[in-house]
Amino acid sequence: AQTVTQSQPEMSVQEAETVTLSCTYDTSESDYYLFWYKQPPSRQMILVIRQEAYKQQNATENRFSVNFQKAAKSFSLKISDSQLGDAAMYFCAYRRGAQKLVFGQGTRLTINP
């Protein structure tokens, strides 16, 4: 079964600095998708970024970018120029086709002003 591991339960960063959240996953498949979701205190799960496994190019969305290492089964999220509004729980997730989303345990990110 596929598993997703986030080894950092909590992270903190100074406002305007850069932070990287780690995620590793286990799968025997070659075609799948990876996601980072953000869950602020309002509890709404918001899609941050999406990566197709067949694409070598790392996905980027404004201040958010990923470092996708397929062979190492690693999928880290880099947040540049951190803002107070970035404070949230961040979940890494895996999905293959129409199967269920498998989530990691989450990383709580705190932004210090």
Place this chain on the structure above:
Amino acid sequence: KAGVTQTPRYLIKTRGQQVTLSCSPISGHRSVSWYQQTPGQGLQFLFEYFSETQRNKGNFPGRFSGRQFSNSRSEMNVSTLELGDSALYLCASSPPTGGGTDTQYFGPGTRLTVL
């Protein structure tokens, strides 16, 4: 487009009661998935419906059931509530075809408290 909506947002029930939660997907989305989120177990998949048919099911007891209507709206039912059913229940929908069918968009959730 309006996002995924869930009703009610908050519920308080007592043990032994049953509850029905509702989810309206993004217009045009035909897939609806349900997840349970608790501090101890994290996010766990309940089931997924596509075109009124259950396509995937997680490892939850039969007290948890769901259905999907022809307009893609979905309901989730929990019978004989237990204290451990207290959780945030999240609904997510996915586009029907083309790129991005893998991407799930979440609603705000229903917070269920069982006393």
